[in-house]
Amino acid sequence: MGGERRTARESVAAAAADLFAEQGYARTTIREIAARASVDPALVIRYSGSKEALFVDAMTSRAGAALDLDGPLDGLGERIVRYVLEADDGLRSTYLALVRASDADRVGSLLRTFHDEAFVSPLLARLTGPDREVRARLVAAMVGGLMYALWTVGDDALRAVPTAQVVDVYAPGIQRLVTRRGDRP
Amino acid sequence: MGGERRTARESVAAAAADLFAEQGYARTTIREIAARASVDPALVIRYSGSKEALFVDAMTSRAGAALDLDGPLDGLGERIVRYVLEADDGLRSTYLALVRASDADRVGSLLRTFHDEAFVSPLLARLTGPDREVRARLVAAMVGGLMYALWTVGDDALRAVPTAQVVDVYAPGIQRLVTRRGDRP
DNA sequence: TCGCAAAGTCAATATTGTTGACATCGCAGG
DNA sequence: CCTGCGATGTCAACAATATTGACTTTGCGA
Numbered sequence: 001m002g003g004e005r006r007t008a009r010e011s012v013a014a015a016a017a018d019l020f021a022e023q024g025y026a027r028t029t030i031r032e033i034a035a036r037a038s039v040d041p042a043l044v045i046r047y048s049g050s051k052e053a054l055f056v057d058a059m060t061s062r063a064g065a066a067l068d069l070d071g072p073l074d075g076l077g078e079r080i081v082r083y084v085l086e087a088d089d090g091l092r093s094t095y096l097a098l099v100r101a102s103d104a105d106r107v108g109s110l111l112r113t114f115h116d117e118a119f120v121s122p123l124l125a126r127l128t129g130p131d132r133e134v135r136a137r138l139v140a141a142m143v144g145g146l147m148y149a150l151w152t153v154g155d156d157a158l159r160a161v162p163t164a165q166v167v168d169v170y171a172p173g174i175q176r177l178v179t180r181r182g183d184r185p
Numbered sequence: 186m187g188g189e190r191r192t193a194r195e196s197v198a199a200a201a202a203d204l205f206a207e208q209g210y211a212r213t214t215i216r217e218i219a220a221r222a223s224v225d226p227a228l229v230i231r232y233s234g235s236k237e238a239l240f241v242d243a244m245t246s247r248a249g250a251a252l253d254l255d256g257p258l259d260g261l262g263e264r265i266v267r268y269v270l271e272a273d274d275g276l277r278s279t280y281l282a283l284v285r286a287s288d289a290d291r292v293g294s295l296l297r298t299f300h301d302e303a304f305v306s307p308l309l310a311r312l313t314g315p316d317r318e319v320r321a322r323l324v325a326a327m328v329g330g331l332m333y334a335l336w337t338v339g340d341d342a343l344r345a346v347p348t349a350q351v352v353d354v355y356a357p358g359i360q361r362l363v364t365r366r367g368d369r370p
Numbered sequence: 371t372c373g374c375a376a377a378g379t380c381a382a383t384a385t386t387g388t389t390g391a392c393a394t395c396g397c398a399g400g
Numbered sequence: 401c402c403t404g405c406g407a408t409g410t411c412a413a414c415a416a417t418a419t420t421g422a423c424t425t426t427g428c429g430a
Contacts, residue, residue: 008408024288026211030387040410045388099337100288103209103281108339115338131354137334137343138355144338145330149322152284153300153329154293158322169316170323173358193377215418225379230419 011037017058021093025101077175135177196222202243206278210286262360320362
């Protein structure tokens with residue numbers, strides 16, 4: 001319970017986090033993690049109990065970056081789109097690894113938590129109005145859609161479009177949900 | 186090349202399609218498929234060459250349902266949203282299986298094809314204007330976002346919202362991209 | 371009827387995650 | 401100082417997996 005001193009467990013955790021993010025769950029082997037951490041394969045299992053648990057731990061440690069929604073409500077749609085378009089490899093590989101391993105129960109619920117804490121909750125905190133819950137969840141869906149198209153599907157044609165143009169086309173739809181507005185035109 | 190008579194290859198193909206859709210790629214074993222088809226495990230490999238190739242074949246046979254975009258452009262946003270919300274298990278399980286196995290190269294490119302043929306191309310055919318390509322791809326992203334939130338993430342709170350309300354909130358954003366409109370208000 | 375290619379079977383292999391039995395080390399208590 | 405003892409690590413083995421090589425069976429045309 002208390003506190004670990006240093007290396008050993010830590011280097012296994014680091015190796016796991018790196019390799020899982022680089023190669024995903026399926027392509028990464030326990031023995032590979034053990035090798036990188038200079039440790040016996042059996043030991044890395046002893047630590048976490050199972051490969052799945054190790055994966056969940058590793059991804060939990062990486063899933064810290066939540067969406068920053070401070071600042072005026074006005075430019076929020078644009079800032080959100082830019083956030084995804086300019087995201088670093090860290091977010092992309094974490095997202096991909098989680099999505100692709102999400103048929104394991106514990107990973108699925110981690111993805112749900114990640115989605116909630118990174119997108120839905122921060123949005124909910126800034127929205128007002130009667131249907132703010134639905135709007136927050138649908139904004140999160142739009143953000144997820146962008147990540148899905150760019151990363152999961154890998155739409156190269158979309159990736160090639162200049163940031164400014166994607167912002168111009170996609171952001172208004174998000175902004176409309178952020179700053180209320182009549183449902184039907 | 187000509188034509189198979191009936192059972193054997195066919196029953197393996199059927200068993201594979203069913204099991205992969207039900208359980209996904211990782212949880213489905215070659216031996217399980219063989220058992221359901223009453224066939225030797227080695228044989229099912231002999232047919233397709235590898236588990237991955239078998240998966241690609243099976244999913245290709247299931248990925249036929251493209252989005253129907255006939256009818257007036259006006260209600261199109263609403264019809265698209267309804268299409269996803271009221272989709273049958275077939276589309277959902279095909280989508281999930283593809284997404285979760287998409288780190289295998291051939292599956293990834295199948296997912297790209299599926300995304301393109303089912304959503305981007307039909308949309309492109311109906312849109313006009315200079316940036317129609319970007320708009321089509323971003324509408325596809327919005328559709329993907331809905332599937333992502335509902336199915337990959339499994340946002341129960343969103344799933345519990347009445348169809349009409351989701352349509353009211355989400356469809357206008359899609360409709361705006363379908364029927365042109367100034368980028369900035 | 372014979373022969374031969376296609377179809378199917380069987381046993382073996384390499385790789386995986388995981389576990390049980392053992393070894394080793396650090397350190398508190400006599 | 402030594403003696404245990406629990407934590408930490410190691411080794412070999414296990415069961416399950418996809419895949420392959422050698423073999424047998426079968427259907428069918430010459």
